[in-house]
Amino acid sequence: xxxxxxxxxxxxxxxxxxxxxxxxxxxxxxxxxxxxxxxxxxxxxxxxxxxxxxxxxxxxxxxxxxxxxxxxxxxxxxxxxxxxxxxxxxxxxxxxxxxxxxxxxxxxxxxxxxxxxxxxxxxx
Amino acid sequence: xxxxxxxxxxxxxxxxxxxxxxxxxxxxxxxxxxxxxxxxxxxxxxxxxxxxxxxxxxxxxxxxxxxxxxxxxxxxxxxxxxxxxxxxxxxxxxxxxxxxxxxxxxxxxx
Numbered sequence: 001x002x003x004x005x006x007x008x009x010x011x012x013x014x015x016x017x018x019x020x021x022x023x024x025x026x027x028x029x030x031x032x033x034x035x036x037x038x039x040x041x042x043x044x045x046x047x048x049x050x051x052x053x054x055x056x057x058x059x060x061x062x063x064x065x066x067x068x069x070x071x072x073x074x075x076x077x078x079x080x081x082x083x084x085x086x087x088x089x090x091x092x093x094x095x096x097x098x099x100x101x102x103x104x105x106x107x108x109x110x111x112x113x114x115x116x117x118x119x120x121x122x123x124x
Numbered sequence: 125x126x127x128x129x130x131x132x133x134x135x136x137x138x139x140x141x142x143x144x145x146x147x148x149x150x151x152x153x154x155x156x157x158x159x160x161x162x163x164x165x166x167x168x169x170x171x172x173x174x175x176x177x178x179x180x181x182x183x184x185x186x187x188x189x190x191x192x193x194x195x196x197x198x199x200x201x202x203x204x205x206x207x208x209x210x211x212x213x214x215x216x217x218x219x220x221x222x223x224x225x226x227x228x229x230x231x232x233x234x
Contacts, residue, residue: 010131013176017135020169024142027149027165033158040161044168051135051172055179055187067187071171071194078198082164086201089208090157 009058016050019043032098034087041083048075132180136173143169160204167197 026039049072056068091110097103103110143166150162171190178186 006126006128010128013135014131016172017138020172021138021142023165024145024169027162028145033155033161036158037161040165044165048168048172052175055175058179059184061184064184064187067191070191071175071187074191074194074198075168075171078194079164079168082198082201083161085205086157086160089205089212090155092212093155093157093208095155095157 005057005060009054012054012057013051016047016052016054019047019050023047032101033090033095034101035098037083037087041079045075045079048072129180132176136176136180139169139172139176156204156208160201164197164201167193167200171197 020043023040023043026043027036030036030039052068052071056065059065146162146165146169150159150166153159153162171193174186174190174193178184178190
């Protein structure tokens, strides 16, 4: 039974670590800030959740399960909110889109909040 | 060293390589939002490493650190964006003033 638990939890932790690695590769390789953002929020959240699930299964204890649940809930609540805030600020700042992104339905917002003529003068 | 510990060490190695890749993006990211996101990813990876290290060392007090970190990261991102929004607002107000002045000058020279 012990061996069975160890096998299951190690498989879960390895899958989670793989997802974290995929998220980091996407962070480095993807072409555009907004696309990178989508890659990170999904893959990193899933990776953290899988790793913590594996650890909770390994310890087999109620207190650890509660703490793991807290970590997972915070990650799943805060990571989409943080991603939304950051990409909203980036849109208003004028971070450019990828050439192939379709922004037709988005044009009204961009005209209202984004000063295109200021893109060259970079504050940061 | 059992097979379980070896798999844990492999997982830590993969996640550390991920931190290295994220640091490269943190250095070369063209805009501030890129850097904030890279920092977010780094801290998520650090949470995972701490949680795995709690299993490796066998003492689950380290789990509390992961709980705290997962809270603090969010506030870091929020404060960064708050600062960014302030700067953007100032810049837009300056732009509006410049536009008004330029229109006025145009009318003067006509």
